[in-house]
Amino acid sequence: DKGGWSSFMAKEISEQPDAIGNTxxxxxxxxHVDIPELTELGEPRLREVDRIIIIACGTASYxxxxxxxxxxxxxxxxxxxxxxxxxxxxxxxxxxRTMVISVSQSGETMxxxxxxxxxxxxxVTTVSVCNTQSATIPRESDAAVYTHAGPEVxxxxxxxFVAQITALYLIGLHLGRVRGTLAxxxxxxxxxxxxxxxxxxxEAVATHEQIAQLAHWMADTRSVLFLGRHVGxxxxxxxxxxxxxxxxxxxxxxxxxxxxxxxxxxxxxxxPVFVLVPSPRxxxxxxxKVVSNIQEIxxxxxxxxxxxxxxxxxxxxxxxxxxxxxxxxxxxDPILQVVPLQWFALELSTAKGLDVxxxxxxxxxxxxx
Ligand code: BG6
Numbered sequence: 001d002k003g004g005w006s007s008f009m010a011k012e013i014s015e016q017p018d019a020i021g022n023t024x025x026x027x028x029x030x031x032h033v034d035i036p037e038l039t040e041l042g043e044p045r046l047r048e049v050d051r052i053i054i055i056a057c058g059t060a061s062y063x064x065x066x067x068x069x070x071x072x073x074x075x076x077x078x079x080x081x082x083x084x085x086x087x088x089x090x091x092x093x094x095x096x097r098t099m100v101i102s103v104s105q106s107g108e109t110m111x112x113x114x115x116x117x118x119x120x121x122x123x124v125t126t127v128s129v130c131n132t133q134s135a136t137i138p139r140e141s142d143a144a145v146y147t148h149a150g151p152e153v154x155x156x157x158x159x160x161f162v163a164q165i166t167a168l169y170l171i172g173l174h175l176g177r178v179r180g181t182l183a184x185x186x187x188x189x190x191x192x193x194x195x196x197x198x199x200x201x202x203e204a205v206a207t208h209e210q211i212a213q214l215a216h217w218m219a220d221t222r223s224v225l226f227l228g229r230h231v232g233x234x235x236x237x238x239x240x241x242x243x244x245x246x247x248x249x250x251x252x253x254x255x256x257x258x259x260x261x262x263x264x265x266x267x268x269x270x271x272p273v274f275v276l277v278p279s280p281r282x283x284x285x286x287x288x289k290v291v292s293n294i295q296e297i298x299x300x301x302x303x304x305x306x307x308x309x310x311x312x313x314x315x316x317x318x319x320x321x322x323x324x325x326x327x328x329x330x331x332x333d334p335i336l337q338v339v340p341l342q343w344f345a346l347e348l349s350t351a352k353g354l355d356v357x358x359x360x361x362x363x364x365x366x367x368x369x
Contacts, residue, residue: 007356009154009246013208013342017201019149019159020335023166024194031191033173037143038127045125046178049099052079055087055115056103057366059157059241060164064103065234067168070331074176074186084115085369094122101127101171105152105160106365107135114369116140129167131160145171154357155364156245158342161238162201162335166194169331193332200326204339207323211340214305214321215347218272225266225273225302226253226341227293228334229286232276235334239274239341246359247348256293269301274344275319276337279309279327286330287314294318307337 005011027035038046052071054064061083068079077099082092084102094100100119104112107130116137119126128141131149138144149163173190176182218224224243228236236253243251254263256275267273275294280287291314298304298318306319309327316322323340327333349356 006350007154007346009156009158009342009346009356012152012154012159013339013346014205015150016159016162016205016339017198019147019163020166020201021198022148022150023163023170025148027170028191028194031188032177033170033187033191035145035170035174037145038171038174041125041143043178046175048097049077049125049175050095050097052077052099052101053087053092054079054081054101054103054168055084055112055119056081057084057109057111059161059238060103060105060112062234062238062241063161063164063168064101065237066165066231066334067103067172069231070169071172071175073331074172074182074190075179076181077175077179084109084112087115088118094119094124096123096125099125099127101129101168102137102141103129103164103168104135104137105131105147105157105164107132107137108365108367109137110367110369113137113140127171129164129171131163153364155359155362156242156345156356161338165335166197169194189329193329197332197335200328200336201339203326204336207325207340208343210323211343212347215344215351218348219351221249221272221348223250223271225263225271226251226276227256227259227273227290227297228253228276228337229256229278229290231331231334232256232278232337235276235338235341236274238338239344242342242345243348245362246345246354246356247352248354248360249348256290259293259296264296264300267297267300267302271302272305273297273302274305274307274341276334277306277308277312277315278330278333280312280314281309282328283330287312291315291318307340
């Protein structure tokens, strides 16, 4: 049942405020984050972890990249993110103090399952972030942290992605509390951010109409670039992946600072570039850098579509289109910024007359290696 929407993907994008609310439910207790499934692993085990490796494929790997920033910041453990199918072919250094966190919407992706099994054989603690109750990966893992985003039908992942980021952040906050690395004010601020997130998410979902108009004139576009910095970088990668998956358009995401080291040569007259701009209030340094990146590409003819915090006027002289969001904290911004990018892919796919929910050559869950 598409609930009155033209596609499951549209319905699932619109469900993101609830998806986040469901991931959070029961896990914010008296101003703290508490995940009983992690508590069951035993506090000494959580305290002894000296390295975390996040493994995933596709969209889930970008959720993992975003989650890594938060886990390192709050739990002060080095985190690396690796594609599941690369992980076990390089003889990784694993000890009984390593924690492997797998991220998979379906819980059945064979590449990720085989990587989890490889980790289990080496005595590593395995935690599964999964959206599908009792799937194989969470059953095989030492602990399962379910995202509870509800069934996702469209092949292109949307609400599961924001729920995965949310779950990884909760894991970071839980670990930080147990390990004594999370300052009380940082914890209070993160909890405050979470409490207002579903409401802000609803505002992000409401960008649909504006994005639909934008996509309309871009129906013939052959290539689109996405730029972001820090957590905005994996969000840019996700924006590009969405466009490839369902609109079959060549798209690439770049770290904004990397532009001058090569990709800027791609910028030609009229090249559309989406730029994820951090909040000028809470991330002034990053904001200034991204504004200068925008100036650089604008000077070379790019058509700039900036995703900004409401009230950010510094970017206006250098942009063609501005999408305004209620941003606030660097770590939480990409959860909102990705929503207009999801709408953009959906609308461009629709404008090209494609099947949004069932893109060619792709499956919702890939059960072969
Ligand atoms: C791909 C899907 O094959 O698998 C992507 O097309 C998805 O949308 C990826 O992100 C990973 O899937 P899962 O179920 O492991 O999160």
